[in-house]
Amino acid sequence: MISSLTAERLACARGDRKLFENLSFRVRAGQALAVEGANGSGKTSLLRLIAGFLPPAAGRLIVQDASGDSDDADERGKKIGWLGHHDGLKPQLTVQEQLTFWAALYRGTVNTGALAQVGLARQADLPCRYLSAGQKRRLALARLLMSNRPLWLLDEPFAALDTAGQALMAQLMALHCGQGGIIIAATHDPLGLGNESLKL
Amino acid sequence: MSPFLTLLARDIRLASRSGGSAFLALSFFALVATLVPLGVGADLRLLARVGGGVLWVGAVLAALLSLDRLFQGDFEDGSLDLIALSPLPLELTALAKMLAHWLSTGAALTLLSPLLALLFNLTPAATLTLFLSLLLGTPAVSAVGAIGASLTLSLKRGGLILPLIILPLLSPAVIFGAGAVSLTLDRLAPGGALGLLAAFSAGAVLLSPFAAAASVRLNLGG
Amino acid sequence: MNWLFRYANPHNFMRLSNVLLPITVVATVLCLGVGLYLGFTAPPDYQQGRTVLIMFIHVPAVTVAELAYGAIVVCSLLSIVWRHPLSDIAGRAAAPLGAMFTVLGMITGALWGRPMWGTFWAWDPRLTSFLLLLFLYIGYMALWNAIEDEVRAARAAAMLALVGAVNIPIIKFSVEWWSSLHQGESIVSGKLAPVFLAPLLIMMLGYALLFASLWMLRIRTVILERRARSLMQRSAA
Numbered sequence A: 001m002i003s004s005l006t007a008e009r010l011a012c013a014r015g016d017r018k019l020f021e022n023l024s025f026r027v028r029a030g031q032a033l034a035v036e037g038a039n040g041s042g043k044t045s046l047l048r049l050i051a052g053f054l055p056p057a058a059g060r061l062i063v064q065d066a067s068g069d070s071d072d073a074d075e076r077g078k079k080i081g082w083l084g085h086h087d088g089l090k091p092q093l094t095v096q097e098q099l100t101f102w103a104a105l106y107r108g109t110v111n112t113g114a115l116a117q118v119g120l121a122r123q124a125d126l127p128c129r130y131l132s133a134g135q136k137r138r139l140a141l142a143r144l145l146m147s148n149r150p151l152w153l154l155d156e157p158f159a160a161l162d163t164a165g166q167a168l169m170a171q172l173m174a175l176h177c178g179q180g181g182i183i184i185a186a187t188h189d190p191l192g193l194g195n196e197s198l199k200l
Numbered sequence B: 001m002s003p004f005l006t007l008l009a010r011d012i013r014l015a016s017r018s019g020g021s022a023f024l025a026l027s028f029f030a031l032v033a034t035l036v037p038l039g040v041g042a043d044l045r046l047l048a049r050v051g052g053g054v055l056w057v058g059a060v061l062a063a064l065l066s067l068d069r070l071f072q073g074d075f076e077d078g079s080l081d082l083i084a085l086s087p088l089p090l091e092l093t094a095l096a097k098m099l100a101h102w103l104s105t106g107a108a109l110t111l112l113s114p115l116l117a118l119l120f121n122l123t124p125a126a127t128l129t130l131f132l133s134l135l136l137g138t139p140a141v142s143a144v145g146a147i148g149a150s151l152t153l154s155l156k157r158g159g160l161i162l163p164l165i166i167l168p169l170l171s172p173a174v175i176f177g178a179g180a181v182s183l184t185l186d187r188l189a190p191g192g193a194l195g196l197l198a199a200f201s202a203g204a205v206l207l208s209p210f211a212a213a214a215s216v217r218l219n220l221g222g
Numbered sequence C: 001m002n003w004l005f006r007y008a009n010p011h012n013f014m015r016l017s018n019v020l021l022p023i024t025v026v027a028t029v030l031c032l033g034v035g036l037y038l039g040f041t042a043p044p045d046y047q048q049g050r051t052v053l054i055m056f057i058h059v060p061a062v063t064v065a066e067l068a069y070g071a072i073v074v075c076s077l078l079s080i081v082w083r084h085p086l087s088d089i090a091g092r093a094a095a096p097l098g099a100m101f102t103v104l105g106m107i108t109g110a111l112w113g114r115p116m117w118g119t120f121w122a123w124d125p126r127l128t129s130f131l132l133l134l135f136l137y138i139g140y141m142a143l144w145n146a147i148e149d150e151v152r153a154a155r156a157a158a159m160l161a162l163v164g165a166v167n168i169p170i171i172k173f174s175v176e177w178w179s180s181l182h183q184g185e186s187i188v189s190g191k192l193a194p195v196f197l198a199p200l201l202i203m204m205l206g207y208a209l210l211f212a213s214l215w216m217l218r219i220r221t222v223i224l225e226r227r228a229r230s231l232m233q234r235s236a237a
Helices: A043-051 A071-075 A095-105 A112-117 A133-148 A163-178 B003-016 B021-040 B044-065 B069-076 B081-086 B089-120 B125-151 B158-165 B170-183 B191-220 C003-008 C012-042 C053-081 C083-117 C126-147 C149-182 C196-235
Strands: A002-014 A017-028 A032-036 A059-064 A068-070 A082-083 A149-154 A182-186 A196-199
Touching: A002 A043, A017 A032, A017 A043, A017 A059, A017 A182, A017 A196, A032 A043, A043 A071, A043 A082, A043 A149, A043 A182, A059 A071, A059 C149, A068 A182, A082 A133, A095 A112, A095 A133, A095 B003, A112 A133, A112 B003, A133 A163, A149 A163, A163 A182, B003 B021, B003 B089, B021 B044, B021 B089, B044 B089, B044 B125, B044 B158, B069 B081, B069 B089, B069 B125, B069 B191, B081 B089, B081 B191, B089 B125, B125 B158, B125 B170, B125 B191, B125 C149, B158 B170, B158 C126, B158 C196, B170 B191, B170 C126, B170 C149, B191 C149, C012 C053, C012 C083, C012 C196, C053 C083, C053 C126, C053 C196, C083 C126, C083 C149, C083 C196, C126 C149
Parallel strands: A032 A182, A032 A196, A082 A149, A149 A182
Antiparallel strands: A002 A017, A002 A059, A059 A068
């Protein structure tokens, strides 16, 4: 578990262009942070920066947990559950195959309940090319649950989901926070978690 | 199963499913072996002379066909982000992908080569040398190729530029591999050439995961 | 290292090169003029006759062609370790020059080979190595041009250059090995008469200065281009 994630005067640049600078925030266990802003304002870049894919141009990111403070990007990466813009699914592989693969890669256990939880139990043996965009998003959500990571980074979590899917997403996010997890989500929609928001 | 073997198994599965790269590479290899005699004539003595070189060049080109997708598929659909956040270090990720590529192309091409050597009238001894040289040398193709693939993974048309940047780097493998076959045809011992080839392969396989991982990291920043 | 970083700043480089460039250009013209004069007035070689003159433009070209790759490798190392923007620009600017000198070396080699070997091209190990070097240059430039994001392109190209640097000695060795295997022709290399040595050294210096001048000019062009682009971006915003 993580007790908090702190950003200190973060700056991010792509080539010569500055996306943001002097960005500071703190998210504690059980809290969610919505990152808002126009297209191109750097929402996704902030998530990629937290994930450690992108080095900050300036500033620090500190994860505080039982073992103390750390600003090591690799260590932080091992605590992150990622729901990116793309779903990371192969059209040739079946729903069950994908889930088994990711479970083994993340050294997780294949939780048979995960598929039922996102409403894909019936599609388990179907190759992903036959799934709708919303169903793929649900499968990505099942993978996120299975990864069992405390810090969720979500890029447009509600995109491609129907009303029921969005409700499910909100419910699972509330559950994650309720269990002491942290959520940082780049979004246009309200998260509905009584969360703080950050405007880029 | 360990994360390394998991990724290896998945990549091999993707390569061997319908439309996968393994079958394409083998067909391409066989096609090159068919076209060359049509181009240079059916003189069996000449074909035996050039066979080692032609089959080596053919094998390298065939292995290149699917190389540009080594990281690109996972990069485009977001899988690479998730793999990078998994407990598997990127160096081992690169090694697993390299190994999967070799097993689904290089190793398969090596197994097919004795059959194609028949078309080129290679002697049994030369065929054996060709087989051994491909077995020892094709890992270098996958390894050096993985560096190229990682450098071009964000490019829409990476497949065009990839051969350009890695073929010159692979020239030693072609030289030693085809050279070993030539030596055998001249009734000389190919051991030295095979040793040099093995050394080149070993160096490439040892260094390339680090270079490829560094370059994947660079691209994840995008 | 500090002195290097001071001039590795684009602004300081512009000032420094503004002073240096005229000097190197004049020195280049002087060296090439004197070298060619001395070379062409030297007596014909007893073995190669007048064809020895090609050596004065061939040998310096291939030397500079190799040095240029070395320059790219140093720039790439600086770029990867210190992430300095000027070393990216410098590496990129050196590549077409290196390729040009490689081509010049191969063309003059072929012209020299015609009377010597009776053919324009022989699979001589040196010529073969240079052909492969040319492809390394082409690959490096192609990678630079293919990747749109300049930061990413710079690092990718730098990594490729370093991989190439590790590989070049192996390529050279393998080509030598290959040449001995197929008993290819080798360049007739007689002892160089001292009367040729002075003009050759002067020509080498001239080529090196020519490379340095063109390199500085290209770096300046790239810096100015970037400034122009950022001005346009600012006016668009």
